[in-house]
Amino acid sequence: MTTLTPRERQIVELLRTQPLLDAQAIADRLGSTRASVAMALSSLTRKGAIAGRGYIVRDEPHVVVLGGAVMDIKARTVAAAGLHTSNPATIHTSPGGVGRNIAEGLARLGRRTSLIAAVGDDVFGRELLAHTADAGVYVDHVVRGPLATGTYLATLDHSGELVIGASDMRATDGLTVEQLGRGRDVLARADFVVIDGNIPADVVRWALQTCAQHDVPVLLDPVSVAKSARLAPLLDGVPVDTVTPNIAELGALAGAPVADNRPAITRAAAALHERGVRRVWVRRGKRGSLLSDEGTVVALASRPADVVDVTGAGDAMTAAYVDARTGGDTPADAADLGHVAAALTVAHPDNVRPDLDAAAIRTARTETLS
Numbered sequence: 001m002t003t004l005t006p007r008e009r010q011i012v013e014l015l016r017t018q019p020l021l022d023a024q025a026i027a028d029r030l031g032s033t034r035a036s037v038a039m040a041l042s043s044l045t046r047k048g049a050i051a052g053r054g055y056i057v058r059d060e061p062h063v064v065v066l067g068g069a070v071m072d073i074k075a076r077t078v079a080a081a082g083l084h085t086s087n088p089a090t091i092h093t094s095p096g097g098v099g100r101n102i103a104e105g106l107a108r109l110g111r112r113t114s115l116i117a118a119v120g121d122d123v124f125g126r127e128l129l130a131h132t133a134d135a136g137v138y139v140d141h142v143v144r145g146p147l148a149t150g151t152y153l154a155t156l157d158h159s160g161e162l163v164i165g166a167s168d169m170r171a172t173d174g175l176t177v178e179q180l181g182r183g184r185d186v187l188a189r190a191d192f193v194v195i196d197g198n199i200p201a202d203v204v205r206w207a208l209q210t211c212a213q214h215d216v217p218v219l220l221d222p223v224s225v226a227k228s229a230r231l232a233p234l235l236d237g238v239p240v241d242t243v244t245p246n247i248a249e250l251g252a253l254a255g256a257p258v259a260d261n262r263p264a265i266t267r268a269a270a271a272l273h274e275r276g277v278r279r280v281w282v283r284r285g286k287r288g289s290l291l292s293d294e295g296t297v298v299a300l301a302s303r304p305a306d307v308v309d310v311t312g313a314g315d316a317m318t319a320a321y322v323d324a325r326t327g328g329d330t331p332a333d334a335a336d337l338g339h340v341a342a343a344l345t346v347a348h349p350d351n352v353r354p355d356l357d358a359a360a361i362r363t364a365r366t367e368t369l370s
C-alpha cells in the first residue's frame, strides 16, 4: 500500500466529498499555497491515489479505532530504580493511550484511519488532538466532554523497561453509547475495527454488536489485567477476529491463570476459539509471541533491538498487524511484521515513531529474517 503524507491524506479526504475542487480552492481550504497543493496533486496521481481530472479518489480501505487517548508522562531513571525514594531521571511526555497509539501507528503506515475516543476540553486534550490529527488520523469522532483528559504515569528503569505504570482514564471512563450515536455508521462502514479495553463495557458491547451486524472484523486489545477481566464476559455471543493479550491478560480473559508455556497457552486459546474468537495472539515480551489461528499455533520471534523505552511496542505491533491484514496479508505474516514494528518502536523514546513507515518495516523485516 502506497504511503501518503498527512497533507496528501487531507487532500484526498477533501476530494472524496468535493471532487471538483481545483488546486487553488484546495489550498484555500487547507490554509496552504496553490503551488504546494499542485505538487501534492501530482504526487497523488503518481501514487495512484487519485485519477484523471476532477480528481476521482480511489476507494481506500478504512480502519476505525475505538479506544483510550491519554497523555503519557514517562520517567526513565538514570541508574537502577530505587523504590520508596526519589530517583534522578529524565522525564518526557508523549501522546498515548493504547487505541490512540494504534490509530497513530496505522496512519503513519499510510492507512486511512479514524479514531473514536474521549478527551477533555483542556491543554492535554488539545495537544493530543492536534498531534493525532497531524499524524494523519481523522479525529472528527473524538468526543470533547466535561471530564479531564486522562493521563498515564510510567516509571522506566535505566534499561528502558517498565517498573510501574498508573493510569487515570477520566474522560474515557465517562464515554457513553449516546455520545457515540454517529459513530455507529463509521463502525459499520469500516474494513477493520480495533477496540481497546479502556472503553467502558457497555460501549464495547454496543460496538461489538454493531460490527457483528455488518460483518466487520474486530481486533480487541485487552490493555491490562484489570481491563481484561471486564472484557471477558463480552466475548460470548459475538465474533471477534483477534485478541492480543499478554500471558496475564490471557488468564483474565480465560477466567483462570495460564502458565507461560506453549501447551497451556494453546489450551487457553482453544477455549477462546470455542467462544467465537478466531485468533489469539499472545505477547511474550522479548521472547516474541504465539499466534493461535483457529487452533493452528505459530511461534513468532521478536527482533533484536537496542531498548530505549518499551512503551508503545505492543501498540506498534498491533498497528502493523491490522495494516497488513487490511491489505490482505495472512495473520501469521501480519504478526511477523508486527514484531519488526515493535523492535523499531522500543528503540525510540516516543510511543509511536514519527518515521514509522510501511516500506521501512518490510525492508527491516527482510534484513532481520534468520
Ligand SMILES: Nc1ncnc2c1ncn2[C@@H]1O[C@H](COP(=O)(O)OP(=O)(O)O)[C@@H](O)[C@H]1O
Pocket: 246, 283, 284, 285, 286, 287, 288, 289, 301, 302, 303, 304, 305, 307, 310, 312, 313, 314, 315, 317, 339, 342, 343, 346
Ligand atoms: N526488551 C525488549 N527487547 C526487544 N524487543 C522487545 C522488548 N520488549 C518488547 N519487545 C518487542 O515488543 C513486543 C511487544 O512487547 P510486549 O511486552 O510483549 O507487549 P506490550 O507492550 O503490549 O506489553 C514484543 O513482542 C517484542 O517484539
Ligand SMILES: O=c1[nH]cc([C@@H]2O[C@H](COP(=O)(O)O)[C@@H](O)[C@H]2O)c(=O)[nH]1
Pocket: 068, 070, 071, 072, 095, 096, 097, 098, 099, 101, 152, 165, 166, 167, 169, 198, 223, 224, 310, 311, 312, 313, 314, 315, 316, 351
Ligand atoms: O490503563 C491503561 N494503561 C496504559 C495505557 C497506555 O498504554 C500505552 C503503552 O502500551 P504498550 O506499551 O503495552 O504498547 C501507553 O501509551 C499508555 O497510555 C492505556 O491506554 N490504558
